[in-house]
Amino acid sequence: MLDVRRLRLLRELALRGTIAAVAEALAFSPSAVSQQLSALEREAGVPLLERTGRRVVLTPAGQRLAAHAEAVLERLERAGAELAATRGGPTGPLRIGAFPTAARALLPPALAALAVAHPRLEPAVEEVDAVDVPDALRARELDVVLVHEYDLLPAEPEDGVETEPVCEEPVFLAEPDTGGASRGGSLVIRRDEPWIVGRRGTLCHTMALRACEAAGFRPRIRHLVDEYPTVLALVAARQGVALVPRLGAVDPPEGVRLTPVAMRRRIGVAYRAGSALHPSVAALTHALRRQAR
Amino acid sequence: MLDVRRLRLLRELALRGTIAAVAEALAFSPSAVSQQLSALEREAGVPLLERTGRRVVLTPAGQRLAAHAEAVLERLERAGAELAATRGGPTGPLRIGAFPTAARALLPPALAALAVAHPRLEPAVEEVDAVDVPDALRARELDVVLVHEYDLLPAEPEDGVETEPVCEEPVFLAEPDTGGASRGGSLVIRRDEPWIVGRRGTLCHTMALRACEAAGFRPRIRHLVDEYPTVLALVAARQGVALVPRLGAVDPPEGVRLTPVAMRRRIGVAYRAGSALHPSVAALTHALRRQAR
DNA sequence: ATCGAGCATCAGCTCAGCTTACGCTCTGGC
DNA sequence: GCCAGAGCGTAAGCTGAGCTGATGCTCGAT
Numbered sequence: 073m074l075d076v077r078r079l080r081l082l083r084e085l086a087l088r089g090t091i092a093a094v095a096e097a098l099a100f101s102p103s104a105v106s107q108q109l110s111a112l113e114r115e116a117g118v119p120l121l122e123r124t125g126r127r128v129v130l131t132p133a134g135q136r137l138a139a140h141a142e143a144v145l146e147r148l149e150r151a152g153a154e155l156a157a158t159r160g161g162p163t164g165p166l167r168i169g170a171f172p173t174a175a176r177a178l179l180p181p182a183l184a185a186l187a188v189a190h191p192r193l194e195p196a197v198e199e200v201d202a203v204d205v206p207d208a209l210r211a212r213e214l215d216v217v218l219v220h221e222y223d224l225l226p227a228e229p230e231d232g233v234e235t236e237p238v239c240e241e242p243v244f245l246a247e248p249d250t251g252g253a254s255r256g257g258s259l260v261i262r263r264d265e266p267w268i269v270g271r272r273g274t275l276c277h278t279m280a281l282r283a284c285e286a287a288g289f290r291p292r293i294r295h296l297v298d299e300y301p302t303v304l305a306l307v308a309a310r311q312g313v314a315l316v317p318r319l320g321a322v323d324p325p326e327g328v329r330l331t332p333v334a335m336r337r338r339i340g341v342a343y344r345a346g347s348a349l350h351p352s353v354a355a356l357t358h359a360l361r362r363q364a365r
Numbered sequence: 366m367l368d369v370r371r372l373r374l375l376r377e378l379a380l381r382g383t384i385a386a387v388a389e390a391l392a393f394s395p396s397a398v399s400q401q402l403s404a405l406e407r408e409a410g411v412p413l414l415e416r417t418g419r420r421v422v423l424t425p426a427g428q429r430l431a432a433h434a435e436a437v438l439e440r441l442e443r444a445g446a447e448l449a450a451t452r453g454g455p456t457g458p459l460r461i462g463a464f465p466t467a468a469r470a471l472l473p474p475a476l477a478a479l480a481v482a483h484p485r486l487e488p489a490v491e492e493v494d495a496v497d498v499p500d501a502l503r504a505r506e507l508d509v510v511l512v513h514e515y516d517l518l519p520a521e522p523e524d525g526v527e528t529e530p531v532c533e534e535p536v537f538l539a540e541p542d543t544g545g546a547s548r549g550g551s552l553v554i555r556r557d558e559p560w561i562v563g564r565r566g567t568l569c570h571t572m573a574l575r576a577c578e579a580a581g582f583r584p585r586i587r588h589l590v591d592e593y594p595t596v597l598a599l600v601a602a603r604q605g606v607a608l609v610p611r612l613g614a615v616d617p618p619e620g621v622r623l624t625p626v627a628m629r630r631r632i633g634v635a636y637r638a639g640s641a642l643h644p645s646v647a648a649l650t651h652a653l654r655r656q657a658r
Numbered sequence: 659a660t661c662g663a664g665c666a667t668c669a670g671c672t673c674a675g676c677t678t679a680c681g682c683t684c685t686g687g688c
Numbered sequence: 689g690c691c692a693g694a695g696c697g698t699a700a701g702c703t704g705a706g707c708t709g710a711t712g713c714t715c716g717a718t
Binding site: 090091092102103106107110123125126127128 | 663664665666667
């Protein structure tokens with residue numbers, strides 16, 4: 073009978089690529105991981121890893137075994153979720169990851185409602201970068217993560233992670249309020265304005281570029297700022313224009329005009345495959361949905 | 366993460382009913398099983414067992430968890446089978462169980478062919494009672510078992526065990542050869558003859574009773590004998606009539622007339638769920654099928 | 659050419675989990 | 689009705705699986 077703890081290491085290796093990364097993710101020493109993978113290879117009787125240069129890669133047999141491991145672990149996750157469900161309502165710690173806007177605008181009221189409905193639930197929120205989400209979930213550093221995607225930028229599915237939609241919101245063009253009549257939501261008219269976009273590598277950065285690209289021009293980028301309150305303050309100071317989702321534009325400062333554009337942002341929750349039935353996860357999803365209405 | 370070794374114990378408990386039986390089956394002391402199940406219950410956070418009298422029974426939550434365990438273990442079995450397949454052809458020990466007729470008539474030539482095709486396979490045959498088959502497979506005492514069923518007596522599916530057909534054979538009515546013309550294969554005409562059937566509790570015993578019952582009478586049973594050569598010798602000695610499948614009637618003695626009746630026996634192989642792809646299992650199944658033609 | 663990242667191996671230690679011993683409770687046979 | 693034994697749980701003690709930390713080797717990047 074194959075050892076599931078070792079299969080877990082193999083699966084993590086398939087996801088992360090190096091033994092050192094697996095070790096760090098699971099809080100082991102690289103030595104331990106190496107030893108356990110060697111043992112797994114001995115059990116299997118087939119080479120699973122191959123040293124290439126100073127790294128290792130999975131052999132085809134190793135990849136197939138990693139797929140089996142994925143399936144086994146998912147079923148274990150489901151079993152655990154079901155147990156938690158029979159254990160009664162949501163209880164204990166729930167580690168929630170969120171992108172900054174959600175952490176500020178969406179989560180606090182949802183958590184307040186949750187505290188009333190499920191007083192024994194202990195949510196812990198942590199801001200997290202989108203790129204770290206799958207690893208954080210798989211490594212069990214987080215249990216649920218609020219994620220978002222834009223029309224022009226659909227998120228691709230990740231192994232071992234499932235996503236469920238929570239709500240959709242419009243995206244606004246934010247520009248200095250000159251007092252004149254609105255010029256409508258088309259981006260093209262602002263092609264010569266300076267733009268304020270998210271920092272490079274963020275979803276919002278890419279989203280703004282894609283949106284301008286779709287409108288047929290490359291924006292002149294002046295400011296790189298992630299926090300929407302700051303963005304709006306810059307807009308009010310006539311530093312440029314920006315694209316801002318509704319949740320980023322609650323309570324806009326004076327001197328900012330918001331015009332809807334033809335793009336929407338979708339917000340969802342991501343969790344480990346199999347934990348959809350977990351009562352704490354289900355309760356948070358429910359609270360977020362109610363909040364979003 | 367739930368411990369799979371402990372889940373295995375829970376699954377065995379679901380199948381066998383007592384901790385002592387689980388311990389014996391897996392070569393542990395009952396104490397070890399008890400401790401591990403307690404630990405599993407602690408992990409689960411839900412009562413899984415309930416003491417009733419001097420036994421334990423699974424709670425509903427325990428039963429559901431056992432079902433998950435079954436799924437996990439089956440997937441592990443498949444992973445192992447796939448590894449064995451990539452390891453190259455059939456190799457190593459293969460523990461084969463068989464009912465007596467198959468052990469005598471079907472297996473030896475199949476094993477001879479197998480030895481030529483796969484010299485590194487080390488088959489070990491053991492006669493086994495039909496009632497012990499599922500436990501022997503689940504407890505990993507055997508890898509493959511030859512099983513049979515009669516038209517009137519279909520085998521019900523067992524958790525964790527899969528069955529695949531190998532061949533079908535006719536069943537004969539064996540009666541003393543009086544030299545006269547055959548009276549045809551109807552059983553009714555022999556309703557007053559003494560009958561020779563398998564020992565009580567065997568499939569063959571039940572099969573004979575069902576066949577007579579279907580023909581509308583209750584047989585007068587004189588001899589209870591399992592071994593078909595002995596049965597045929599008794600028939601030749603004019604001790605009664607009997608129902609004998611073809612494999613039990615190779616080389617019949619003088620003075621026995623065999624007439625086909627409207628019943629067939631199906632022979633199949635049973636193995637642990639998930640091990641169908643195991644090269645040794647597949648090779649044996651293949652050899653048996655060829656042999657049966 | 660050199661340095662560091664990445665992996666394997668070795669030695670040593672710790673704790674999970676096994677066995678043995680024992681006690682308790684219930685059941686079935688006499 | 690009683691008692692022997694089946695069945696389960698707990699306590700104590702031991703062993704080995706598996707972890708850490710040290711060391712060495714091999715690449716690849718600067």
